[in-house]
Amino acid sequence: MAEMKTIATNGDIAYRSRQNGIIQPLLTDLYQITMAYAYWKSGKINDVAVFDLFFRKNPFQGEFTIFAGLEECLKFLQKFHYSDSDIEYLKQTLPPTIEQEFFEFLRQLTAKDITVYAIEEGSVVFPRVPLLRVDGPLIIVQLIETTLLTLVNYASLMATNAARYRMAAGKNIQLLEFGLRRAQGPDGGLSASKYCYVGGFDGTSNVLAGKLFNIPVRGTHAHSYITSFSDFGELQTRILRDRRTNQDRDLVALSTEWRHRLSELLHILTDEASDGELAALVSFAIAFPEGFVALVDTTNKKSIKCMPLARSHMGLGPRQFKLNFIRSGLLNFCSVALALNNLGYRAVGIRIDSGDLAYLSNKSREVFRTIADKYDIPWFADMMIMASNDINEETILSLNEQEHKIDCFGIGTHLVTCQRQPALGCVYKMVEINNTPRIKLSQDVGKVTMPGKKTAYRLYGADGHALIDLLQRSIESTPEVGQKVLCRHPFQESKRAYVIPTRVEPLLKVYWENGQIVRELPDLDEVRHRVQTSLKTLRQDHKRNLNPTPYKVAVSDNLYSFIHDLWLQNAPIGELS
Secondary structure, three states, X not given: OOOEEEEEEOOEEEEEEOOOOOOOOOOOOHHHHHHHHHHHHOOOOOOEEEEEEEOOOOOOOOOOEEOOOHHHHHHHHHOOOOOHHHHHHHHHHXXXXXXXXXXXXXXXXXXXXXXXXXXXXXXXXXXXXXXXXXXXXXXXXXHOHHHHHHHHXXXXXXXXXXXXXXXXXXXXXXEEEOOHHHOOHHHHHHHHHHHHHHXXXXXXXXHHHHHHHOOOEOOOOOHHHHHOOOOHHHOOOOEEEOOOOOOEEEHHHHHHHHHHHHHHHHOOOHHHOOHHHHHHHHHHHHHOOOOOEEEEOOOOHHHOOOOOHHHHHHHOOXXXXXXXXXXXXXXXXXXXXXXXXXXXXXXXXXXXXXXXXXXXXXXXXXXXXXHHHHHOOXXXXXXXXXXXXXXXXXXXXXXXXXOOOOOEEEEOHHHHOOOOOOOOOOEEEEEEEOOEEOOOOOOOHHHOOOXXXXXEXXXXXXXXXXEEEEEEEOOOOOOOOOOOEEEEOOOOOOOEEEEOOOEEEEOOEEEEEOOEEOOOOOOHHHHHHHHHHHHOOOOHHHHOOOOOOOOXXXXXXXXHHHHHHHHHHHXXXXXXX
16 A cells, blocks of 8 residues: 555666555455356366446545546556465365366466556546456456455545545645544555545545655644643643743743733633643643644633543533633633744644534634734734534535634544445446457346447537547547537437537556556656646536536447447347237
8 A cells, every 4th residue: 555656767667566465366255266267167268358447326426536546456466466375275265176277377377468448547537437447368357356446446435535525625725634543444544544635635644644655644632632731730841942042931931921911802711711721732832832733622620630621511502612612722722822932933723623613713713813913923813723523525515604714624534434425336347258249238227338348538628628428439430629529328319419529538548568567657646636637627517516417428329339239139038928
C-alpha cells in the first residue's frame, strides 16, 4: 500500500514499489483456483479471454464515480507469483485428487502474457464503461479476478465519497480525515487515508499513512488531555521563552491576567471558567507554542475533579451547553492565545467537537473579531475554527445553509466506513473467449453484459463539458471531432441521439503489456489533481447532491446491433402449448 517511485533509466521506467504484504495471489476466492484446475484439466491452457471490470450503478445516489486503485492493481501484477509456501498450502487445502502437475503449472504462472487497458486513475467514470479491460490466457485472467476487484472497489468508493465531501464543503474549506479508529481494520484505515487524500482531503490523522503516502498529517489533542488537569498546581512548568526578548515568562500568570481582561470585554464572570481547563491549555501551549490548536468544549469547573468533564455536557440542555462553551472553553483559549501573542507566538485556532456547530462557530468568530478589534491584532479575527462532531455530507450541506464560520472539518466515521453506501459493486465479466464474443443474459436487463472487445470515448460538447461516454467495438474507427455520431442506449431501441463532438477523449489506454508497466504512473498528488480536473469537465447538474441529472453512457450503432444479434442467438425460444 506504499507509494511507488518512478526513476527514468536509459529511457525505461524502473519501478521501486512496496505493497501491503497481504496483496498476493492467495488473496482470492477459492472458486477462482478450483475453476483454474477445471480449466487446466479440460485442456484450456491455451485459451485466451477478455474480461471487463466495471460497475452498474453510481454510489451515494449520485451520478458520478472516481476511479481509483489502478496503481495497486499494476503492482499486484508485477509481483504475481505463487511461492513455495503458497503451493504447499494449496496442496493441503484442495482435494487430494488434484493432479500434482497442476501445482507445477501454478508455480510457473506469471502475469507476463496479460495486457491491461485502463482508464486513467483519478478520472470521473460511469456505469458500464470498463475501468479495466484484461486480455490474456484464460486461466491467469480468471485467477486475478477477486484481487483486482478488491483493489478497485473500495478505493473507488472511498475516493468518490471524499470527492463528494469536498464538493459539499467547497474549495476554501480544509478537510481532514480522522477515521482510523473507526475504519474496518488497519488495512481499511490505510486505504481510507490514501483514497480520501486522492478524493480531495487535505490531510489525515493517520501517522502511518503520512509516512507511506506522504500525506500531510494533522492532529490536536483529545478530551482526556483537558480532563487530566484539575488545577494549576499540576503544572510541572509554567515558563515559556519570549521570542522577542529571550526572557522566560510565566504563561499561567499571563493567561490568567488576560482572562480577567477578557471577562470584562466579553461580559463573562471569571469564576465560571475552569482552572483545570486553563491549566491544560497552558500546558499544551508550552509544548506547542508555534502551532497551538486547542479542543474547546464544555467543562464544568466545579465537578472537574469528580468525572471526565469533557463529556459532562451530555446532561446539559442546549442553552447551558452553549454558555459553558463560551464562558469557559472559549474564554480560556483566547486568554492563552493572547498570552502567546505577548511572547511573539501566533495561536492557530480551535476545534469544536460537540454541540450546535453553526452557532458555536459563529459565536467563536464573533469573539475572535471583537478581540482583534479591541487589541488591534488583525490575525486574531481569522484564527481557524475546526469542527469534528460525527460529520457527514448532509451535515456539511446543512451547516452551509446556516452560514457557519468553520474553516476546517475533521471527519471520521461516516467518511471512512462509507456509511451511506458500503460497497461500490464492481464486477468482472468475460466478454470474449478465443476471439468469440460472450454475452451474459439475465431477466434483469441491467445485468446483461456487453460482449466483445470494446473501446471507450468521452465526447465533449460545445460548452467544453463532457456530454456522453460512447462504447464501440474495438474494430470500429475512432469518432471524429465535428462529425455526427449516432449514440444509442444499449438496450432501449427508441433512445438514441446524434452527437457532434468538439473533443473526443479516448478513455482506455494500455498500462500493462509483456510483463511490465508500459505507461509512467502519476504520483498521489498528480492523481489527486486529476480528480478535481476531471470533475470540472462535468456540468453542475450532474454533480449536485439532490436529484442529479443522469450522465449518459451510450453504444455505437454497430455495437448496438452486435449486442442484440448475439442476444437473439443466445436467448432461448419459448414454446406455447
